[in-house]
Amino acid sequence: MKFFDEARIDVIAGDGGNGMASFRREKFVPRGGPDGGDGGRGGSIYAVADRNINTLIDYRYTRTFHASNGEKGGSSDCYGKGGDDVVLRMPVGTVIRELESGELLADLDEDGKQVLVARGGRGGLGNIHFKSSVNRAPRKRTLGEEGERRTLYLELKVLADVGLLGMPNAGKSTFIRAVSSARPKVADYPFTTLQPNLGVVRTDENRSFVIADVPGLIEGAADGAGLGHRFLRHLSRTHLLLHLVDLAPLDPEVDPVRDALAIADELRKYDTELYDKPRWLVLNKVDLIDEAERAQRIADFLAAYGEVERHFEISALNGDGCKALTFAIQDHLDAERARIAAEAEALARAAAEATAAISTDNEDLSRTEEQ
Template sequence: MKFIDEARIEVMAGDGGNGSASFRREKFVPRGGPNGGDGGRGGSIFAQADRNLNTLIDYRYTRMHRADRGENGGTNDCYGKGGEDIVLRMPVGTVISDFETGEFVADLDVDGKRVMIARGGKGGLGNLHFKSSVNRAPRKRTMGEPGERRMFKLELKVLADVGLLGMPNAGKSTFIRAVSAARPKVADYPFTTLAPNLGVVRTDENRSFVIADIPGLIEGAAEGHGLGHRFLRHLQRTRVLLHLVDLAPFDPEADPVHDAKAIVEELRKYDESLYRKPRWLALNKLDLIPDDERAERVAAFLEAYGPVERHFEISALTGDGTKGLVFALQDFLDADRAQAEIERAALAAEEARLAAEADARAEAAYKARLEAALAEDDDVEDGEDEPTAQS
């Protein structure tokens, strides 16, 4: 199936049905009252995350989605039937934004999450609602409200813990094949990866993480060279970036240090928050370097590249060094998740404290109003008793 991670759709919720203006008509009942029913509500449109989908291809070719309108109200107090709602199923990780303004609408980041993106119109009121003691035969009714009509931009951002970075042919696909069950295409020419690939890395029976491989970047991606920045959005949800560097490029004139720094610069141009994510270096293809030259080649690269958070020396093809790298990533992710849980618990506690303080203030204000009201009642009673005492 073709991988599509962007789409534009137009949604039209259903209009509400019109209210009815009718009167009771029966034999021997010369002045029957109003009995016009309300119109039904229009159908709404929802977006729901579905983990069984991994592409937006359904919305690339079907762009208009329209819900049914509500039925009009009828006689004999009959209300119109509401329009059927529409549920648009989208891959987990889909971000919905307004196409015209760019305003954020929803993030379907959890399987089963459902969000209303277009509300159906309310049904109109029938004339039975307008009967009163001075208007026994109202002929007034209201029309149904129109449903919302909007255009949305859909962007799929895959959910992964680790994101792979690197130039084309840096060995990213080979690495993900070595550490997971994913089987992306591998070949000896650039841009063999044309769409993101996800792989689950299991380090223990109950410990695992998800790694994402995206097409390689080249210098000038911000200007549209190569595949550009199109797939970098898939790394925005990751916790750590793993930058693979080819220490044994096919081109003898290629400079691994220059290429590695070019990737970092492209990250900075694309998104400052992505640039600031933890980023580790994996110096790959050491199997192509003679044993007596490896240490010198690695030391020269690190000296020219500058400070790095962490670096690993691996060969994705033979698997050398990958096990230690995988376990280091798992430990980092476990610690990061634990810290995130602590922060969420602290945030929840703070929200509960603020809510309790707000409730206490509301209770105090209520008691103050009650005491003030009782005091006013006492003043009125005292004022009424004084004339009686004087009399």
């Protein structure tokens, strides 16, 4: 299936039905009075996150979604039937914005999360609502409201804990194959990865994380060169970035240090928040370097590259160093999750204490007023 991570759609909620103005007409019942019912509400449109969907392809070919209108009210106090709602199922991680204003409407970051994207119009009122002691035969009724109409921009940002960065052919796809069950395409030419690939890495029976591989970046990617810039949005939700570097390029004129610095610079140009995420340097293909000069080659690279948070030396092809790297990633993510949970608990505790303090102040104020 072809992968699509963005789409534009039109959503049109149903109009409310009109209210009815009618009067009872029964044999032997003179002056029966008003009995016009209300119109039904128009159908609304909802978006729901579904973990069984992984692309927005359905919204590239069907672009207009229309909920049904409510029926008009009837006589004999009969209310019109409401319009049927429309539920749009989207991949988990979809961000929904209004196209014209850019307003964020929803972030479907959890499976089953449901949001209203277009509200159906309310039904009109029948004349039974307007009778009174001085107006016993009202002919007034109201029309149904129009449903909301919006043009939405859908953007998919895959949910992953770790994201892979690097030049084409740096070994990202080989690495994700080595540490997970994912099987992205691997070949000896650039840009073999044309869409994001996700892999689940299990380090223990109850410990795992999700890793995302995106197409390789090249210099000028932030300005639209190559393919990777289109998929950098998928790294925005990650907690950790792995920057893979080909330490033994086949072309002797290729400088690994220059390429690595170019990737970091493109990341900074694209999004400073993404650039500021924790980023580890992973020196790949060390098995292709002679053991006698391997240590010196790595030391020279690190000295020329500059300060790094952490670095690892691996061979994704034969698995050397991959296990140690995955366990280090798991420990980092566990610590990050614990920190986030502790911060959330502290915020909840502070909110509870503030609520309790306000309640106590209100009680004291009430006693003072009573006295």
